Amino acid sequence: MNYKKYYRKSSLKQKGVGSFFLKEISKEKPKYFLEVGVFHGVTARNICELLFRIHGNDFKYIGLDLFEESDENKNEIIPNTTFSNPLKTFYFKYIKRQNPYSLEAVKDLLSKFKNNINLIKGNSNTILSKIDMSKIDYVFLDGGHEYNTVINDLNCCLDIIRNKGTILCDDYDLAHAPGVKKAIDEFVKKNELNCEFLWNNRFAKLTIKN
Numbered sequence: 001m002n003y004k005k006y007y008r009k010s011s012l013k014q015k016g017v018g019s020f021f022l023k024e025i026s027k028e029k030p031k032y033f034l035e036v037g038v039f040h041g042v043t044a045r046n047i048c049e050l051l052f053r054i055h056g057n058d059f060k061y062i063g064l065d066l067f068e069e070s071d072e073n074k075n076e077i078i079p080n081t082t083f084s085n086p087l088k089t090f091y092f093k094y095i096k097r098q099n100p101y102s103l104e105a106v107k108d109l110l111s112k113f114k115n116n117i118n119l120i121k122g123n124s125n126t127i128l129s130k131i132d133m134s135k136i137d138y139v140f141l142d143g144g145h146e147y148n149t150v151i152n153d154l155n156c157c158l159d160i161i162r163n164k165g166t167i168l169c170d171d172y173d174l175a176h177a178p179g180v181k182k183a184i185d186e187f188v189k190k191n192e193l194n195c196e197f198l199w200n201n202r203f204a205k206l207t208i209k210n
């Protein structure tokens with residue numbers, strides 16, 4: 001399946017990477033998907049389209065994001081949420097009348113799947129430990145890029161791996177966010193996990209050892 005951009009911003013904008021990502025997910029055919037770091041919801045929509053193709057309506061998608069820039073969130077790395085393309089700025093300001101980086105706008109983008117989704121606004125450092133992980137079988141970890149946040153998020157998702165699920169981490173080897181690599185390397189070593197590097201070390205795929 002081709003990865004679509006839906007006129008918004010996405011982490012997976014580099015040519016080919018979005019479709020590679022979808023192919024990776026389709027190998028596992030997950031039914032309960034968690035994305036930490038939803039941003040404009042482009043990857044979320046692509047994931048829902050893919051899971052709908054595989055399972056019909058028998059899937060769930062949970063997405064967690066701060067969905068706002070505030071003083072409380074000032075220590076988190078939030079990508080630039082504005083567009084360089086003036087047409088897109090116009091479209092969201094005057095036609096959609098939405099901030100694409102808002103819970104409402106992402107809900108709108110995912111409205112086709114309203115019975116399958118659960119979007120949560122909040123900081124993973126406080127929210128993730130409260131989410132029931134027992135059914136989740138795939139996580140795309142792409143939220144905060146600070147070491148402490150990544151370690152928290154990974155620890156909260158450890159049971160998913162123990163239940164034979166997968167955590168796919170984005171931005172493993174990012175020069176301006178070295179905490180991601182440090183946290184993943186420590187987590188993999190401590191818990192004796194399998195770690196596969198994909199797309200030139202961009203993704204780290206964590207699973208249980210056989």
Ligand SMILES: C[S@@+](CC[C@H](N)C(=O)[O-])C[C@H]1O[C@@H](n2cnc3c(N)ncnc32)[C@H](O)[C@@H]1O
Pocket residue numbers: 009010011012035036037038039040041042043044064065066067068076077078079122123124125142143144145149
């Ligand atoms: C790189 S973007 C995610 C991109 C998205 N996965 C995609 O594929 O387009 C990172 C997102 O993580 C969110 N974020 C950063 N720190 C967070 C935290 N501690 N808890 C929840 N979300 C966080 C930001 O608001 C931002 O939207």
